Amino acid sequence: MAVIGFIGLGHMGGPMSANLVKAGHTVRGYDLVPAALSAVADSGVTTVDSIAEAVSGVEAVITMLPSGKHLLDAYDEVLPNAESGALLIDCSTVDVADARAAHERAQEAGFGSIDAPVSGGTAGAEAGTLTFMVGGAEDDFHRAESVLEPMARKVIHCGGPGNGQVTKMCNNLILGASMVAVSEAFVLGERLGLSHQALYDVASISTGQCWALTTNCPVPDLVETSRANHDYEPGFAAALMLKDLNLAVSAAEQSGTDTAIGRLATDLYRRFNEEGGGGQDFGAIIKSIRERSGS
Ligand code: NAD
Numbered sequence: 358m359a360v361i362g363f364i365g366l367g368h369m370g371g372p373m374s375a376n377l378v379k380a381g382h383t384v385r386g387y388d389l390v391p392a393a394l395s396a397v398a399d400s401g402v403t404t405v406d407s408i409a410e411a412v413s414g415v416e417a418v419i420t421m422l423p424s425g426k427h428l429l430d431a432y433d434e435v436l437p438n439a440e441s442g443a444l445l446i447d448c449s450t451v452d453v454a455d456a457r458a459a460h461e462r463a464q465e466a467g468f469g470s471i472d473a474p475v476s477g478g479t480a481g482a483e484a485g486t487l488t489f490m491v492g493g494a495e496d497d498f499h500r501a502e503s504v505l506e507p508m509a510r511k512v513i514h515c516g517g518p519g520n521g522q523v524t525k526m527c528n529n530l531i532l533g534a535s536m537v538a539v540s541e542a543f544v545l546g547e548r549l550g551l552s553h554q555a556l557y558d559v560a561s562i563s564t565g566q567c568w569a570l571t572t573n574c575p576v577p578d579l580v581e582t583s584r585a586n587h588d589y590e591p592g593f594a595a596a597l598m599l600k601d602l603n604l605a606v607s608a609a610e611q612s613g614t615d616t617a618i619g620r621l622a623t624d625l626y627r628r629f630n631e632e633g634g635g636g637q638d639f640g641a642i643i644k645s646i647r648e649r650s651g652s
Contacts, residue, residue: 358382359504362411362418362439363402364431365449366393369475370421372482373448373508375400379485380507387411408434415440417504420447425455432459436466444500445470448489450601453519453526453608456492460518469497472518473505474525478593486510490528492520526608529601533622533639536569536598540643543576544650553579575640584638595642596635599626 358381363374366388377384378401386402387410388394394404405411412418412435420435422428428451435445445463447456447470456472463470471493481487489505489512491498498514505512515524542565546556557579561571569575573592577585584592591597602623609616629635629645 359416360385360414361504362408362415362443363387363421364408364411364418364435365421365423365427366397366402367421367423368479369448369482370419371397371400372479373419373421373487374402376482376485376507377504378402382504382507385411385415409438412439412443415443417444417446417501419504420445420449422447422449422451424449425451425459428459429455429462432462436462436468439468441467443468444497444504446473446501446504447471448473448475450474450525450597450604451522452604453522454611456522457519460493469494469500470518471497471501472521473501473512474521475508476525476528477510478591480592481510482508489513490515490521490524492516492518492522492524494518522604523608526601526605529598530605530616530619530622532569533598533602533626534618535567536573536575536639537622537625537642537646539565539567539569540575540640540646543643544646544652547647548650548652569640573638573640575643583640585640585643589637589641589644591636592638592640594635595626595629595637595639598639599623599630599635602626 360383363384363386366386374384374386384402385405386397387405398404445468460470471491473489473491475487477487485508487509489509491514553576572582574580574583606619606623629642
């Protein structure tokens with residue numbers, strides 16, 4: 358069992374750190390916000406007052422932070438204070454360029470590192486069923502597996518440094534675009550006199566089948582797991598979907614990739630966020646489509 362430093366104990370980091378403790382690891386947790394620290398204390402995480410304290414003498418450092426800027430700022434304190442030989446595991450969703458900059462800085466300071474963003478949301482973080490998409494060297498990936506395992510359903514090596522983030526943004530480009538398409542299809546069907554059930558019964562076993570339809574259907578009462586059944590309480594918030602689509606579109610621009618549908622989906626989620634929908638599940642985009650259709 359390992360001693361692990363955990364930085365960023367928010368919606369995701371809180372339950373993830375608790376699952377590490379449940380598996381028998383010793384976890385030293387740090388967050389800027391005192392409420393986040395007290396929330397994990399009951400689960401057996403040892404809370405500390407600084408990043409330096411969280412990382413000194415540990416075998417692995419996990420970061421679960423809002424953005425690349427937060428990550429690189431945290432590394433200013435992680436790198437001088439961590440034990441040589443510690444493995445740095447960043448699970449945040451960040452820009453590919455920031456992820457690669459973090460790898461470079463870790464390597465220059467003599468640390469192995471992986472980027473390991475996750476899919477599965479807060480429910481997956483609580484249940485220990487996240488999918489980890491890992492970028493980094495093969496041996497660092499293998500060293501990380503036993504640390505990630507108590508939080509994971511699947512841990513997949515996606516290639517070299519930054520490729521975890523590339524995978525995450527490509528996956529969420531598919532997810533954002535497909536949620537918009539599923540929502541538009543339901544609204545079109547409604548307006549032309551088609552029942553939700555009939556569309557679902559056909560599309561869910563036909564070529565329209567996708568996660569946005571069969572797991573998180575934007576229409577209530579068709580799929581048990583959908584956040585639409587809970588008044589669109591997230592789940593995966595529309596603000597986070599916008600964050601991930603922005604990362605994908607900006608990477609597309611930087612690499613000269615034509616992602617027309619990605620840009621459109623980003624515009625729609627930006628509009629929905631500006632309308633105040635950011636705190637709702639991303640499936641609530643259907644409300645904005647209905648409204649603009651005069652329904
Ligand atoms: P969150 O805002 O709830 O948690 C982030 C935490 O980091 C906060 O508690 C904040 O106080 C802390 N923090 C910021 N700077 C810090 C610093 N320098 N030192 C210590 N703590 C610091 O966010 P979250 O929902 O837990 O998401 C974390 C990451 O996971 C994000 O990158 C997000 O995109 C990604 N993610 C979230 C979800 C989800 O459903 N919430 C799903 C997949 C991926």
